[in-house]
Amino acid sequence: MATTERRTDIGPPHYDKFLHPIIKENYGKWKYHDTLRAGVLVHVGETGSIYTVRAASPRLISTNFIRLMTGLATKYADGYLRFTSRNNVEFLLGNKDNIDPLIKELSDNGVPVGGLNNSISNVVHTQGWVHCHSAATDASGLVKVVMDELYEYFVEMKLPHKLRIAVACCLNMCGAVHASDIAILGLHRTPPRIDHSTLPNLCEIPTTVASCPNNAIRPTSIEGKTTVKVDEDKCMYCGNCFTVCPAMPMADPLNDGVSIWVGGKISNARTEPMFTKLAIPFIPNNPPRWPEVTEAVKNIVEVYAKNAKPYERVGEWINRIGWPKFFDLTGIEFTKYHLDDFRYAGTTYRRSMHNRY
Amino acid sequence: MSDELKTPLLDELEKGPWPSFITDLKSMADRPMVRDLLGQLEKSYRDKQGYWKHGGLVGIMGYGGGVIGRYSAIPDQFPGVSHFHTVRVNQPSGWFYTSEALNEIMDIWDEHGSGLTNMHGSTGDMVLLGTTTKELEPIFRALTAKDWDLGGSGSDLRTPSCCIGPARCENACYDTLALTYNITHKYQDELHRPMFNYKYKIKMSGCPNDCTAAMARSDMAIIGIWKDDIQIDQSAIAEYVDAGFNIQEYVIEKCPTKCITLEGKELKIDDSDCVKCVHCINVLPKALSPGKERGAAIALGGKAPIVDGALFATLIVPFIEIDEENGFEEVHDLLERIWEFWDEHGMNRERIGEFIERVTLKTFLEGIGVEPMPQQITQPRDNPYIFYEEYFEEETE
Numbered sequence: 110m111a112t113t114e115r116r117t118d119i120g121p122p123h124y125d126k127f128l129h130p131i132i133k134e135n136y137g138k139w140k141y142h143d144t145l146r147a148g149v150l151v152h153v154g155e156t157g158s159i160y161t162v163r164a165a166s167p168r169l170i171s172t173n174f175i176r177l178m179t180g181l182a183t184k185y186a187d188g189y190l191r192f193t194s195r196n197n198v199e200f201l202l203g204n205k206d207n208i209d210p211l212i213k214e215l216s217d218n219g220v221p222v223g224g225l226n227n228s229i230s231n232v233v234h235t236q237g238w239v240h241c242h243s244a245a246t247d248a249s250g251l252v253k254v255v256m257d258e259l260y261e262y263f264v265e266m267k268l269p270h271k272l273r274i275a276v277a278c279c280l281n282m283c284g285a286v287h288a289s290d291i292a293i294l295g296l297h298r299t300p301p302r303i304d305h306s307t308l309p310n311l312c313e314i315p316t317t318v319a320s321c322p323n324n325a326i327r328p329t330s331i332e333g334k335t336t337v338k339v340d341e342d343k344c345m346y347c348g349n350c351f352t353v354c355p356a357m358p359m360a361d362p363l364n365d366g367v368s369i370w371v372g373g374k375i376s377n378a379r380t381e382p383m384f385t386k387l388a389i390p391f392i393p394n395n396p397p398r399w400p401e402v403t404e405a406v407k408n409i410v411e412v413y414a415k416n417a418k419p420y421e422r423v424g425e426w427i428n429r430i431g432w433p434k435f436f437d438l439t440g441i442e443f444t445k446y447h448l449d450d451f452r453y454a455g456t457t458y459r460r461s462m463h464n465r466y
Numbered sequence: 467m468s469d470e471l472k473t474p475l476l477d478e479l480e481k482g483p484w485p486s487f488i489t490d491l492k493s494m495a496d497r498p499m500v501r502d503l504l505g506q507l508e509k510s511y512r513d514k515q516g517y518w519k520h521g522g523l524v525g526i527m528g529y530g531g532g533v534i535g536r537y538s539a540i541p542d543q544f545p546g547v548s549h550f551h552t553v554r555v556n557q558p559s560g561w562f563y564t565s566e567a568l569n570e571i572m573d574i575w576d577e578h579g580s581g582l583t584n585m586h587g588s589t590g591d592m593v594l595l596g597t598t599t600k601e602l603e604p605i606f607r608a609l610t611a612k613d614w615d616l617g618g619s620g621s622d623l624r625t626p627s628c629c630i631g632p633a634r635c636e637n638a639c640y641d642t643l644a645l646t647y648n649i650t651h652k653y654q655d656e657l658h659r660p661m662f663n664y665k666y667k668i669k670m671s672g673c674p675n676d677c678t679a680a681m682a683r684s685d686m687a688i689i690g691i692w693k694d695d696i697q698i699d700q701s702a703i704a705e706y707v708d709a710g711f712n713i714q715e716y717v718i719e720k721c722p723t724k725c726i727t728l729e730g731k732e733l734k735i736d737d738s739d740c741v742k743c744v745h746c747i748n749v750l751p752k753a754l755s756p757g758k759e760r761g762a763a764i765a766l767g768g769k770a771p772i773v774d775g776a777l778f779a780t781l782i783v784p785f786i787e788i789d790e791e792n793g794f795e796e797v798h799d800l801l802e803r804i805w806e807f808w809d810e811h812g813m814n815r816e817r818i819g820e821f822i823e824r825v826t827l828k829t830f831l832e833g834i835g836v837e838p839m840p841q842q843i844t845q846p847r848d849n850p851y852i853f854y855e856e857y858f859e860e861e862t863e
Contacts, residue, residue, distance in 0.1 A: 116610040117528050118654040120556065124643050127562035128633060137632035137641065141752045152634050159634060167487040169595075171500075172572040172581045174490050179565035179572075190568075192561040192585050194629065194678050201634075220485055233588070238510035239503070240536060240550070240595060242518040247510065249487045250479055257482030282770035283588045288682035288778075320815065322773045349772055353815075355520035362514035375682050377674035378745040379720050382681050382778055396511040397478040420720055420749070452775050 129189040129201045131157045147266050148222035149208060160202040162186075162211055165221050165231055165256075165263065168196040169239060169249045177218060185211040195231040195273070197224050223264040227271060229410075230263070232256060234276035235283040237295070243348050244278035245365040246295035246394050251276050251402065255293070258403040259410060269417040269426070272410065273374075279359075280347045290423040291409060292370040292385045293402065299364045300344040301357035309334045312354035320353045345451070366393045367402050371409060371435075372424030383424045386432075388439070390446035405441075412439045431465050471495055473504055475511040491582070499580040499596055502546030506538060517544075524551055524599050526606045530659045532616030533602060549598040553579070553605055554591040554617035556650065556657075559643035560630050561586065567612075574608040588683070589667060590627025591617035615654075621815075622660035626650050628670035629677040637747060638672030639690025639760040640788035646670050648794050649801075662805070663812040663821075673756065674744050680768065680779070685818045686801070687765040687779045688788075694757035695737040696746070702753035704731040717746050761787045764800065767819025777819040780827065782834075784841040800834070807833035 128136070135154025142152045150161040166174070178198050182190040185207040186200040193199060200211060212222050224230035232255065235241065237248030255274065262268060275286035278295040286292035317337055318326045325343035329336060337354075348359045369392070373385035388409065392401045409423075416438060417426035427435045436443045449457045479488040494500040506517050522535035534552040541548035555571070571592070575581060580596030587593040597605065609615070617625035626649050629635070631642030649668060650657065656666075669680035672690040680687030706713060713733070718726045725739035726746060733753070735746075747754045764786055765779035786796055804818070811833065812821045822830045831838055840846075 115607065117615075118658060119610060119613065119615045120651040120654055121558050121615060121647070122567075122613045123647060124559040124562050124633075127558055127564050127567065132633055137638070139632070139634065139636035141636055141755075143751070152636070161634070165485055166585065167485050167490065168584055168586075169487045169490075170583055170585055171490050171494050172576050172583070173493050175568060175572055175583065175585065179563075179568050183565045188565040190563055190565065191630075192563075194561075194627075196585065198585075219483075219489075221483070235588070236584075238507060238516040240518065240552070241516060242520045242536075244516045247507075250511070253479050253482070253484055253486060253488075256484035260483045263484075277770075280771050282772075282776075285588060285679060285683040285770050287770055287776040288679060316814070320773070322775075347772065351520075352772070360515045365514065375676050375679045377676065377743045378748055379722055379743055382676075384776060384778070394514045396514065397475040420716060420745070 127189070127191075129159060129187060129203060131159045131203050132189075132201065135159070144226055144266075145208075147228065147264055148212075148225055150225065151205075157203075158205075160205055160208055162200045162202065162208060162215075162222055163193070163224050164198045164200070164215050165224065166192075166196055166198050167249060167253065168231070168234065181211060181214055185214075193231070195224070195233055197231045221260070221264050223266075225266065227266040227268045228262055228264075229256075229259055229268070229272045229274060232274045232276055233284050233286070233289070235278045237278040241278060243281060243351055243359060244295060245297050245359070246278050246367050247396065248276045248278045248284070248295075250396060251293055251367070251399055254398045254403050255406055258407050262410065268410075268414050270420050270422050272413070272423065274406070281352070286370065286373075287384050288373040288375045288382060289385055290371065290373065291406060292373065293406065294368045294370060295365065296368055296391075297346040297348060297359040297361060297365055298391070299346065299359075299361045300339050300341045301348075301351055301359050303337065303339065304356040304358075305331050305334070305336045308336045308354065308356035311356045312337075317350055317354040317357070320349045322347060322349060326350060362394075366391055367399070368392070369402070369405055369409070372422075372427045374422045374424050379420070380422075380425055380428075385424075387447050388441055390444060409439055409441075434465060471501055471504060473508040476504060476508050494581050497581060498546035499550070500546075500582065502538075502544035503550070503580070503582070503596065506540070506544045506547055509540075509543075518550075524602065526602055526616065528658075529616060530661075531619040531622050532658065534619055536596075547596070550580070550596045551599065551602065553594040553597060553602070554587065554619060554625065555594060555609060556615050556617040556625050557586055557590055557592050557627065559628055559646045560633050561590075561627075562633065570612050571609070571614065574605060574612070578605045578608065587617075589617070589624045590669075591625045616658065618657045618660075618665075620660040621662045621664050622658070622666070623653050623656040623662070624665050624667045625657065626668040626670065627678060629672050631670075631672045635672060636751070637675070637690075637744065637756055639692050639756055640672060640762050641790060642670040642672045642688075642690070644790055645688065645788060645794055645797065648790075649797070652798065656805075663808060664815050664817050666805070666818065668801075670762075674742055675748065681765060682768050682776075682778055683770070684768050684779070685766060686804070687768055688762045688797070689765065690756075690760065690788075691742055691763045691785060692757035692760045693785060694759040696735050696740065696757055697755045698733055698735065699753045700732055703728075703733045703750070706750060706753060707731045713750075717749055720745050720749075761785050764797075766804065767817070767822050769817050769819045773815065773817075774820045774823070777823070779819070780822060781842050782831070782836060784839065800836075803834045 370385035
């Protein structure tokens, strides 16, 4: 680089230099928006309109993919594009006539347009086996196979309401799946395997002991060296100890896998935000295409699509019909694992006679 | 590295209509790093487990965060990914770019890294995925020369992020982009040098639709809100009615407080009962918009399960003016009081949400100097175990 000066703490550049001129002019002065078709929006401001074309992205993308996107933005969108909080790519067009050619060129390159309104938008997800030390499954692969199966719901707007899917490859939930309509959550199911030969050098004992939410870890001494032991009956396989102590790995190919959760939402629209709740406690990892997972997710989507009323999110639909009927309609088996036994378990127990028979 | 890259399992992920990350990665398989990443990933798919070591301490001189060390656990088999560090680059507010600016970053990344990215990470940063320790300083120099800086990691202020806000949304109740830019720049030290108990995430959403999922994913959610009446364009309401849109079923019956009525083609809202859920505004964008007295509500403590269970953020300040003229001073003031109290009384690896649960809302509010208000709770306590702090004493002569 030309500069020899070492600049630090300069922060990100001002967003102003990345805004389309029409956006700058109408900043804070938008009147309304309209959906022109799947994946295409118009926002009408005081002095003009901006057209948005929303395209899918696998999130894990190469500079080749990004250059393809910037090339299209230069050709059709005056060089302006953005990304959404769900990792879609949005092209911001001043010229309406560029919408069709842009969509065609995206399509020629295998990139679908959609993800708006009553559709399934892009899937928020994590790193998985591609880049993470604590992953119980892969994330990019799960997203790919699930969206292959649910493709029609991305490119069309035919669901009762929007449906948001997220994938997290362990309980750390970098993908924050706990407030999604459908969450796919990788999990471990066996206690950490302690490497007593390296633990005393790698880990701080008090931090490791304190890391356990269930007080299952205690200091102990083996051959004169201080290490830790795990009360395996208390272990919930959260991996929190592994986060602070590398000598307590969680990966167990035979027992790691995927759980499915439903009914969360983040928006305040109509009803308050809700957490996801457990639907399927465990499906073994079956790469490369996890057929049992895609089938389970598709089943939930289809039962929801068939039974929910307009403007009902998955959680609102389940609250209306009740959980017994949800298990009935989806054919998902209800098990002892659906009964909560952690901190606030009691708040989920039925304490009334309100049930449908 | 074997001579021929064979990935029969990953090849299965090139099938189907959704864009394939494997096809994309393969377009770069002439690079040793990407080639060995594919090789190691194929092994993971075969063995059903990951092969990355627990992160190592690497970084940029003078910075405590922004780079995540990552090493392959089997570097003998895949030397190209023996180092595969992540560089977090602080994104611009609202994730807006020009082709030119993005291409410049891609040039830097092609020269110094794997060429793989996440656009974007869950917190908001641009994530440059895979480089070696010796490339970190050159990458940093090249990025800062083009006016880019690193994001947060570890126990620090994580990179603040925001929704599209007034840049392209008629419902934005404050300028989310401006506040994000302001906070990010004001607290560069807190962002780059971890000195907190644990991470602290701030997310800004312009309305209660909360497009950044701030309530679930951030320690401090700053959500746009208004106090006065929803603005109604009655002629647009009439157009919805004339077009046959079922306002009764899709708007009125969905209103959580049943404060909307339709008389003929005129919509009436009893705003004193409106809880700002924004459903009606979402459904009737041409006719309804938030009121004019706008600001934000601030909620604290949203997080995923680790350590003590997932939490939604708790409403602490029902309304605060977001005053750009005043340099957002009120927000800074509140933020600094929160950090001070958490710093003094919080424990190692205790997020602000768990901290509030432990010390209780009552103690927390006292600690940060915010009055208790009925808006902060769903109901008053239903147990009688009250710790009284004031009582009468016999008068002495």
